[in-house]
Amino acid sequence: MADLSVEFCGVKFKNPIVLASGILGVTGDSMAQVVRNGAGGVTTKSLWPHEHLGHANPTIISTQNWMLNAVGIPDGGPEKAAEEIARYRKAVSAPLIANIVGGVMDDYEAIARAVVLMNPDIIEINISCPNVEDELGKPMACSISKSAEVTRRVRSIVGQIPLIVKLSPNVENIVSIAKSVMDAGADGVTAINTVGPGMAIDIDSAQPILANKSGGLSGPAIKPLAVKYVYDIYKNLKCPIVGTGGVLTGRDAIEMMMAGATLVGVGSAVWYRGQDVFGKIVAEMDEWCDANGVKKIQDLIGKVHA
Numbered sequence: 247m248a249d250l251s252v253e254f255c256g257v258k259f260k261n262p263i264v265l266a267s268g269i270l271g272v273t274g275d276s277m278a279q280v281v282r283n284g285a286g287g288v289t290t291k292s293l294w295p296h297e298h299l300g301h302a303n304p305t306i307i308s309t310q311n312w313m314l315n316a317v318g319i320p321d322g323g324p325e326k327a328a329e330e331i332a333r334y335r336k337a338v339s340a341p342l343i344a345n346i347v348g349g350v351m352d353d354y355e356a357i358a359r360a361v362v363l364m365n366p367d368i369i370e371i372n373i374s375c376p377n378v379e380d381e382l383g384k385p386m387a388c389s390i391s392k393s394a395e396v397t398r399r400v401r402s403i404v405g406q407i408p409l410i411v412k413l414s415p416n417v418e419n420i421v422s423i424a425k426s427v428m429d430a431g432a433d434g435v436t437a438i439n440t441v442g443p444g445m446a447i448d449i450d451s452a453q454p455i456l457a458n459k460s461g462g463l464s465g466p467a468i469k470p471l472a473v474k475y476v477y478d479i480y481k482n483l484k485c486p487i488v489g490t491g492g493v494l495t496g497r498d499a500i501e502m503m504m505a506g507a508t509l510v511g512v513g514s515a516v517w518y519r520g521q522d523v524f525g526k527i528v529a530e531m532d533e534w535c536d537a538n539g540v541k542k543i544q545d546l547i548g549k550v551h552a
């Protein structure tokens with residue numbers, strides 16, 4: 247059996263598979279179940295500094311190759327989040343990444359202050375959701391200066407807690423955005439959030455299927471994009487990366503690590519392979535390592551660049 251543990255921004259994970267934000271990361275119990283199902287750690291859904299309503303249903307459509315979602319980041323506010331994170335802590339001991347979001351800079355500062363009190367192992371700043379553009383405008387992750395500023399502001403509040411920034415694939419040059427957040431005080435990045443937004447139309451009613459009309463694209467179809475962005479960021483910056491996007495199998499996860507990811511985010515795969523997908527992926531990674539004489543999975547990080 248290979249050693250599947252990895253260290254990410256100074257935090258030890260028993261394996262590289264982490265729950266991506268927005269999928270099952272809603273309650274303490276659902277996050278604890280993800281760990282019992284084999285994940286090395288979890289990411290909460292995006293947390294706001296105040297209650298936030300999501301979009302009307304239908305919010306998700308999935309096909310064999312892709313998903314579109316316009317959930318719209320609903321949240322019950324910091325008090326509720328603190329309760330759920332405390333429940334998670336009581337149930338399991340795997341690292342928790344608290345994902346935070348806001349509409350304006352002040353929101354990010356407010357939720358950063360609240361989330362520090364919840365003792366997360368890592369804080370992830372979501373500046374890259376493409377399905378709230380009507381409400382919030384273009385994601386901050388599309389601007390070098392805004393990405394850097396939000397990182398600087400949150401860093402000044404969270405002290406030494408490891409800080410990562412979740413990047414958008416919907417930009418001209420993801421490496422320059424990654425560099426700007428690393429220069430502004432981030433310890434690492436997550437690549438990528440959903441792609442688009444995209445649209446699916448029901449031709450029988452001649453209406454967009456999602457109530458929001460468009461939504462962020464995830465699932466198997468986006469994996470080659472995610473792999474390329476992780477590859478480019480690692481090649482240029484060698485920073486810690488959570489590689490996320492379209493990972494369904496152990497082979498997919500190993501591909502993401504070879505591109506440069508230390509942790510691998512898994513989200514849409516829950517729809518494709520069930521809630522125990524985390525353990526399935528970990529078992530497949532272990533099997534692949536055994537078959538290929540890999541003793542430590544850490545040795546695979548960035549291997550394609552060697």
Ligand SMILES: Cc1cc2nc3c(=O)[nH]c(=O)nc-3n(C[C@H](O)[C@H](O)[C@H](O)COP(=O)(O)O)c2cc1C
Binds near residue numbers: 306
């Ligand atoms: C239903 C759904 C809800 C999501 N909600 C969030 C969210 O609240 N915050 C966030 O940063 N990303 C969110 N995402 C993006 C995922 O965390 C991930 O970056 C993206 O889906 C690509 O990974 P995947 O193909 O494994 O799902 C969401 C994705 C889906 C499918």
